[in-house]
Amino acid sequence: MSTIAEALRRIQDRIAQAATAAGRSPDSITLVAVSKTHPSESVLEALAAGQVVFGENRVQEAEQKFPALRPAHPLLRLHLIGALQTNKARQAVRVADIIESLDRPKLAASLAEAISREGQKPRMLIQVNIGREPQKAGIDPDAVEDFLGLCRETHGLDVEGLMCIPPAEGDPTPHFRTMAAMAARLGLKTLSMGMSGDFETAIAEGATHVRVGTAIFGHRPYPAG
Numbered sequence: 001m002s003t004i005a006e007a008l009r010r011i012q013d014r015i016a017q018a019a020t021a022a023g024r025s026p027d028s029i030t031l032v033a034v035s036k037t038h039p040s041e042s043v044l045e046a047l048a049a050g051q052v053v054f055g056e057n058r059v060q061e062a063e064q065k066f067p068a069l070r071p072a073h074p075l076l077r078l079h080l081i082g083a084l085q086t087n088k089a090r091q092a093v094r095v096a097d098i099i100e101s102l103d104r105p106k107l108a109a110s111l112a113e114a115i116s117r118e119g120q121k122p123r124m125l126i127q128v129n130i131g132r133e134p135q136k137a138g139i140d141p142d143a144v145e146d147f148l149g150l151c152r153e154t155h156g157l158d159v160e161g162l163m164c165i166p167p168a169e170g171d172p173t174p175h176f177r178t179m180a181a182m183a184a185r186l187g188l189k190t191l192s193m194g195m196s197g198d199f200e201t202a203i204a205e206g207a208t209h210v211r212v213g214t215a216i217f218g219h220r221p222y223p224a225g
């Protein structure tokens with residue numbers, strides 16, 4: 001068994017344990033294997049081990065790796081999880097099944113236009129700047145409800161949930177808890193939160209998707225930009 005396959009099994013075990021401890025079904029949590037910076041060979045190893053949901057943070061890298069894998073792997077699903085420039089909206093709509101980084105009105109408009117031109121309609125998550133960090137992307141927590149209305153009513157986007165990256169320092173628990181309360185209040189079913197260092201905490205607080213890179217694929221060979 002490859003080390004990627006072993007790592008996937010360990011992570012799935014930890015997900016199942018965290019879910020059970022929280023009184024949740026392990027099936028209610030989807031592991032998004034974040035393969036950014038890692039080569040297609042690593043993605044293929046993960047696919048061979050049964051992993052079908054992947055995350056990439058750059059459109060160009062996603063285009064280089066994923067369309068070629070789809071014919072042989074029809075269950076493959078790709079999540080875009082990184083900052084998205086409006087001039088990449090059309091490529092993003094073509095390459096992704098879910099865009100997790102819907103983070104500003106201008107991007108919502110560009111994605112709506114791209115969807116109408118491409119005839120493909122990825123599902124979307126609104127990225128929330130849960131720690132209100134000035135350097136970080138995402139909608140201010142107080143503005144999420146209005147932004148959700150804009151995305152759905154003005155742009156017809158298929159928004160099904162929320163995503164966040166909590167502050168690097170400090171306990172993420174209160175941030176995860178606020179996210180879960182917000183998703184429940186807005187009737188949103190998908191909650192993407194938790195990475196290699198904190199996915200068990202995120203599951204305890206209600207994450208439906210955890211985005212794990214390093215703990216599966218090892219350290220990234222170069223910074224992910």
Ligand SMILES: *Cc1c(COP(=O)(O)O)cnc(C)c1O
Nearest residue numbers: 034057081195196211212213214
């Ligand atoms: C890179 C990345 C991850 C994965 O982080 P790890 O610490 O390697 O698990 C998760 N979410 C986002 C948005 C990322 O950019």
